[in-house]
Amino acid sequence: MSASADNIISVRNLKVGYKDRVILSGINFEVRRGEVFAILGGSGSGKSTLLKNMIGLYTPMAGEVLINGKNMVTAYGDERLRLLRSFGVLYQSGALLGSMTVLENVKLPLDVFTDLPELAKDLIALSKLRQVDLKASSTRLPSELSGGMVKRAALARALVNDPGILFLDEPSAGLDPITSAGLDALFRNLSRGWGITLVMVTHELPSIYAVADRVILLDAETKTIVAEGNPHDLRDHATEPLVRHFFRREAA
Numbered sequence: 001m002s003a004s005a006d007n008i009i010s011v012r013n014l015k016v017g018y019k020d021r022v023i024l025s026g027i028n029f030e031v032r033r034g035e036v037f038a039i040l041g042g043s044g045s046g047k048s049t050l051l052k053n054m055i056g057l058y059t060p061m062a063g064e065v066l067i068n069g070k071n072m073v074t075a076y077g078d079e080r081l082r083l084l085r086s087f088g089v090l091y092q093s094g095a096l097l098g099s100m101t102v103l104e105n106v107k108l109p110l111d112v113f114t115d116l117p118e119l120a121k122d123l124i125a126l127s128k129l130r131q132v133d134l135k136a137s138s139t140r141l142p143s144e145l146s147g148g149m150v151k152r153a154a155l156a157r158a159l160v161n162d163p164g165i166l167f168l169d170e171p172s173a174g175l176d177p178i179t180s181a182g183l184d185a186l187f188r189n190l191s192r193g194w195g196i197t198l199v200m201v202t203h204e205l206p207s208i209y210a211v212a213d214r215v216i217l218l219d220a221e222t223k224t225i226v227a228e229g230n231p232h233d234l235r236d237h238a239t240e241p242l243v244r245h246f247f248r249r250e251a252a
């Protein structure tokens with residue numbers, strides 16, 4: 001089997017930053033189909049910047065982001081649109097529209113990208129709400145939901161186009177540990193049960209150990225990746241002080 005057959009995302013020699021300020025360079029890694037991949041690092045190490053460059057919100061200074069073999073950086077027109085539709089994104093805030101019900105929020109991408117009849121859109125959106133265990137709240141407004149429920153509703157919306165890849169920016173930010181653990185279980189189910197590839201930015205160690213198959217650790221000082229691998233292996237076997245410290249800071 002070729003090394004690339006299982007890779008759904010390849011990041012090659014990526015250099016990212018703002019104006020002429022380089023935040024990260026020499027970034028190389030692969031994300032394997034179906035895995036939960038976490039981008040880790042201290043505050044300001046460039047996790048969100050890397051994610052935003054991967055999903056096409058920013059243009060890298062150099063390098064490639066291949067998604068299903070297609071370069072996100074240079075894709076334009078219909079090819080770019082197809083690439084954008086091949087993944088979902090869960091933003092940190094959830095970004096639900098306050099004046100719309102949960103169901104209407106989840107349907108939004110179908111309104112934009114398809115001309116399906118309303119009934120079909122309702123059925124698809126309801127099936128996604130069931131997938132995240134939120135079907136009973138479909139007629140509620142976002143203001144009537146808890147923080148964890150807002151995340152689930154936003155997740156249903158990110159899943160509504162049946163993406164093969166889901167990008168998540170700090171999905172547990174601001175949630176209590178129990179709600180956060182519930183979301184982790186949902187992420188595991190999306191990966192193991194539905195075969196969706198998850199790429200998440202996080203610094204919640206319990207979540208990392210609970211769901212991530214592989215991780216990269218970014219470092220603001222050297223502006224690059226300082227460790228890559230399974231988080232349990234890195235915790236138990238890493239010898240570099242910086243890496244040991246990151247993975248053991250809260251571990252028993």
Ligand SMILES: Nc1ncnc2c1ncn2[C@@H]1O[C@H](COP(=O)(O)OP(=O)(O)OP(=O)(O)O)[C@@H](O)[C@H]1O
Nearest residue numbers: 018023041042043044045046047048049050201203
């Ligand atoms: N829009 C922007 N314009 C200029 N500089 C930015 C912008 N966004 C982030 N930065 C800078 O880029 C660096 C990396 O920020 P980034 O938000 O990617 O880090 P992070 O690892 O996600 O941090 P955190 O965990 O605190 O969210 C920081 O020095 C930050 O000040």
